[in-house]
Amino acid sequence: MSLAKLFALIQYPLPHHLLSRLVGRLAECRTPWLKNALIRRFIRQFRVDMNEAANPDPTAYATFNDFFTRELKADARPLGEGILSPADGRLSQFAPLEAGQLVQAKGHRFSAMDLLGGDGEAARRYLGGSFATIYLSPSDYHRVHMPLAGTLTEMVYVPGRLFSVNAATTEHVPNLFARNERLVCHFDTEQGPMVMVLVGAMIVAAIETVWAGQITPLPRGGVQRIRFDTPVHLERGAEMGRFKLGSTVVMAFAEPVAFADGLEPGAKVQMGQSLGAF
Structure with missing residues (x-):
């Protein structure tokens, strides 16, 4: 059995909503040291380009969710045709x-x-x-x-x-x-x-x-x-x-x-x- 199929199968019995809501609470945490640590770790792990963000300062976001749904600079995504x-x-x-x-x-x-x-x-x-x-x-x-x-x-x-x-x-x-x-x-x-x-x-x-x-x-x-x-x-x-x-x-x-x-x-x-x- 492939690892991909195993990963899919083990999800069936998991408490999807409970896990998601627990993570949601963490992502809304406003404790400065914790939310800043989460944001900095995420930026390193996923190589997030903060130069595109309207506010490039990771510590300026009140919560991890605010950082995750951050606004981009006005010219970061020009619109194409069609x-x-x-x-x-x-x-x-x-x-x-x-x-x-x-x-x-x-x-x-x-x-x-x-x-x-x-x-x-x-x-x-x-x-x-x-x-x-x-x-x-x-x-x-x-x-x-x-x-x-x-x-x-x-x-x-x-x-x-x-x-x-x-x-x-x-x-x-x-x-x-x-x-x-x-x-x-x-x-x-x-x-x-x-x-x-x-x-x-x-x-x-x-x-x-x-x-x-x-x-x-x-x-x-x-x-x-x-x-x-x-x-x-x-x-x-x-x-x-x-x-x-x-x-x-x-x-x-x-x-x-x-x-x-x-x-x-x-x-x-x-x-x-x-x-x-x-």
Whole structure:
């Protein structure tokens, strides 16, 4: 048995939410010596480039989470043409949605309906469209931005597990992104419907949006849908949310996308980079 498969298997019995909430409490610690030690160790371990940060002083952040979701300098991520990468990370998969299925990894597919919390009507909007999945590693910038300008129509919280979403788990845990806790954000754009799914993961302490603040964790329960009578409009490249520790963004478009030449699964991308065009 490979180490990757073993790593995936040992996650099944773990208390995902308990571990994640404990880490979340540590990440919100305001004791100066402790939070500064955590931040400095993290910078060394993951070779974080603080020259990109709006505030490059590691000790200036009130908590580890404030450091982790740090703002970048205004010119750190210039916007390209067409559809933008919403985040820094690895473009793990991108392709047409064939028969309502998304590619998770080699040999693994999952349905758009499952990803969207069992909403078949919403899933049908993306038949014939395209999707892209971006994995944010711990060393990446962890704010998520709009690939297109759009108006939020509905936000859906879907409860679930909190498996790791790294490559090893993605390759060995079926339906991973449709199993994990996630936040589904539906938008109307000039190119038709677009959905952005912020997927929770092991030790991800919380997911936030710019319009509602911290959303996860929520008390145990079923799918929760929130519609917005007052339009929430976000411009192309604007921040829409953030992860407190790393995870994954899955986005889907109702129209087919011609992805940029030279992109391959696993390619490193940055927020604002052009991924392609309709």
